[in-house]
Amino acid sequence: xxxxxxxxxxxxxxxxxxxxxxxxxxxxxxxxxxxxxxxxxxxxxxxxxxxxxxxxxxxxxxxxxxxxxxxxxxxxxxxxxxxxxxxxxxxxxxxxxxxxxxxxxxxxxxxxxxxxxxxxxxxxxxxxxxxxxxxxxxxxxxxxxxxxxxxxxxxxxxxxxxxxxxxxxxxxxxxxxxxxxxxxxxxxxxxxxxxxxxxxxxxxxxxxxxxxxxxxxxxxxxxxxxxxx
Amino acid sequence: xxxxxxxxxxxxxxxxxxxxxxxxxxxxxxxxxxxxxxxxxxxxxxxxxxxxxxxxxxxxxxxxxxxxxxxxxxxxxxxxxxxxxxxxxxxxxxxxxxxxxxxxxxxxxxxxxxxxxxxxxxxxxxxxxxxxxxxxxxxxxxxxxxxxxxxxxxxxxxxxxxxxxxxxxxxxxxxxxxxxxxxxxxxxxxxxxxxxxxxxxxxxxxxxxxxxxxxxxx
Numbered sequence: 239x240x241x242x243x244x245x246x247x248x249x250x251x252x253x254x255x256x257x258x259x260x261x262x263x264x265x266x267x268x269x270x271x272x273x274x275x276x277x278x279x280x281x282x283x284x285x286x287x288x289x290x291x292x293x294x295x296x297x298x299x300x301x302x303x304x305x306x307x308x309x310x311x312x313x314x315x316x317x318x319x320x321x322x323x324x325x326x327x328x329x330x331x332x333x334x335x336x337x338x339x340x341x342x343x344x345x346x347x348x349x350x351x352x353x354x355x356x357x358x359x360x361x362x363x364x365x366x367x368x369x370x371x372x373x374x375x376x377x378x379x380x381x382x383x384x385x386x387x388x389x390x391x392x393x394x395x396x397x398x399x400x401x402x403x404x405x406x407x408x409x410x411x412x413x414x415x416x417x418x419x420x421x422x423x424x425x426x427x428x429x430x431x432x433x434x435x436x437x438x439x440x441x442x443x444x445x446x447x448x449x450x451x452x453x454x455x456x457x458x459x460x461x462x463x464x465x466x467x
Numbered sequence: 468x469x470x471x472x473x474x475x476x477x478x479x480x481x482x483x484x485x486x487x488x489x490x491x492x493x494x495x496x497x498x499x500x501x502x503x504x505x506x507x508x509x510x511x512x513x514x515x516x517x518x519x520x521x522x523x524x525x526x527x528x529x530x531x532x533x534x535x536x537x538x539x540x541x542x543x544x545x546x547x548x549x550x551x552x553x554x555x556x557x558x559x560x561x562x563x564x565x566x567x568x569x570x571x572x573x574x575x576x577x578x579x580x581x582x583x584x585x586x587x588x589x590x591x592x593x594x595x596x597x598x599x600x601x602x603x604x605x606x607x608x609x610x611x612x613x614x615x616x617x618x619x620x621x622x623x624x625x626x627x628x629x630x631x632x633x634x635x636x637x638x639x640x641x642x643x644x645x646x647x648x649x650x651x652x653x654x655x656x657x658x659x660x661x662x663x664x665x666x667x668x669x670x671x672x673x674x675x676x677x678x679x680x681x682x683x684x685x
Contacts, residue, residue, distance in 0.1 A: 336658065336660060337660065339663070340660060340663040343663040344663060347663075386642050390638045390639065390642060393626070393634060393635075393638050394631040394632070394634045394635045394638070395631075399627045402626065402627045402634075403623075403626070403627045403667065404664070406622075406623045406626045406627070406638075406641070406665075406667070407623055407664040407665050407666065407667065408663075408664060409638070409641070409642060410619050410622075410623055410641055410642060410644075410645035410665040411645070411660055411662070411663060411664060411665050412642075413641075413642035413643070413645035413646050413649075414645045414646070414648060414649035414659055414660035414665075415649070415659075415660055416642075416646060416649075417645065417646030417647070417648075417649035417650050417653075417659065418649045418650075418653055418659040418660060420646075421649070421650055421653050421659075422653075426569060427646050427647070427649060427650040427653075428569055428570065428573055428643050428646035428647050428650060429569075430573075430643070431572065431573040431576035431577060431580075431643060432576070432580070432639040432640065432643065433638075433639050433642040433643055433646075434639065435635070435638065435639070
């Protein structure tokens with residue numbers, strides 16, 4: 239997807255512009271500029287999500303979005319670093335480019351929904367896993383599987399319908415990523431008829447075990463994200 | 468969003484068109500029109516025009532769960548039968564055969580789960596006619612891609628209409644459909660995850676697409 243897509247090109251019924259005008263504390267021009275950066279997919283979701291969430295999030299929803307944004311930052315940075323390392327090739331390189339872009343867009347999208355409660359991108363240390371293709375593939379499988387299970391665990395807890403709709407739209411994309419990288423690794427992409435969820439605590443424990451997050455997780459406003467208790 | 472989107476509008480990454488071109492050598496135009504052009508109009512490759520369709524039904528309730536899960540059961544019956552027949556036909560080979568075997572098993576498990584959950588409220592399994600789609604590997608692949616992508620969009624569209632308990636169950640299924648969609652797309656050398664957000668479809672949109680395939684006989 240091109241970063242050059244303009245809002246005018248995708249916003250054929252004016253929904254995004256209308257949404258933009260309702261966003262409190264953000265100029266319409268700034269919203270449009272960001273929307274244009276993210277491309278049409280985000281613009282479409284923006285029309286769904288931005289007006290309502292800007293005012294009507296529950297504490298549970300904020301905690302879940304902060305948790306999700308932290309995971310998206312982790313994934314996005316993992317792919318970005320792997321691409322900078324230059325050790326990937328072929329289909330795996332193609333996977334990393336596409337998926338890295340998706341995760342970056344997810345993180346930015348959630349950040350917009352959270353406003354000042356958004357998470358600041360933490361410092362990461364991927365401990366060598368981005369430096370060669372085989373460790374990259376093994377780690378990507380773990381990260382994508384964790385993402386699928388994390389969204390699945392949180393979706394039924396979301397209070398706001400528009401946020402739930404957006405979370406589901408991300409959840410299945412994470413599952414596509416998981417299926418894709420498993421196929422590239424020569425593993426069954428859909429090994430079970432039912433995918434199991436993980437709780438927030440289970441995901442946090444799994445992430446902590448990787449020691450990939452090397453700095454404190456704080457909000458843009460300098461506070462502690464709600465999911466950290 | 469209109470139910471009569473043209474292929475050109477929805478097939479933004481050309482995946483359906485190209486899959487069809489590959490299948491065209493030994494396929495009938497009438498079948499393709501019926502099974503894929505009509506039924507496959509589901510997923511824009513990247514750009515979403517005009518945002519999301521109106522998804523909300525009434526507030527979630529157990530009665531509404533039954534309606535929605537029965538709708539899901541129809542899709543799972545269709546998929547179960549499609550993959551089962553394709554595997555039995557002997558016309559598949561290689562990774563496509565491996566895909567069909569795994570997916571047939573998964574879809575059967577989904578259908579049994581929904582039947583058990585719905586109990587006496589479960590709909591009956593209809594009769595199906597897939598024409599040549601289960602007899603020819605290229606056509607099978609093209610139809611499988613449309614079925615899996617449609618399944619993802621259908622579950623995503625209904626998720627917010629479910630009670631929390633039913634949503635938790637549906638969530639365990641939809642991600643498997645998404646894995647399967649990515650898998651068949653990768654087999655076809657199509658982008659397995661063509662957009663950062665999977666666009667949902669309404670129940671009416673999904674029903675219209677299923678109806679136009681002509682796969683359901685009764």
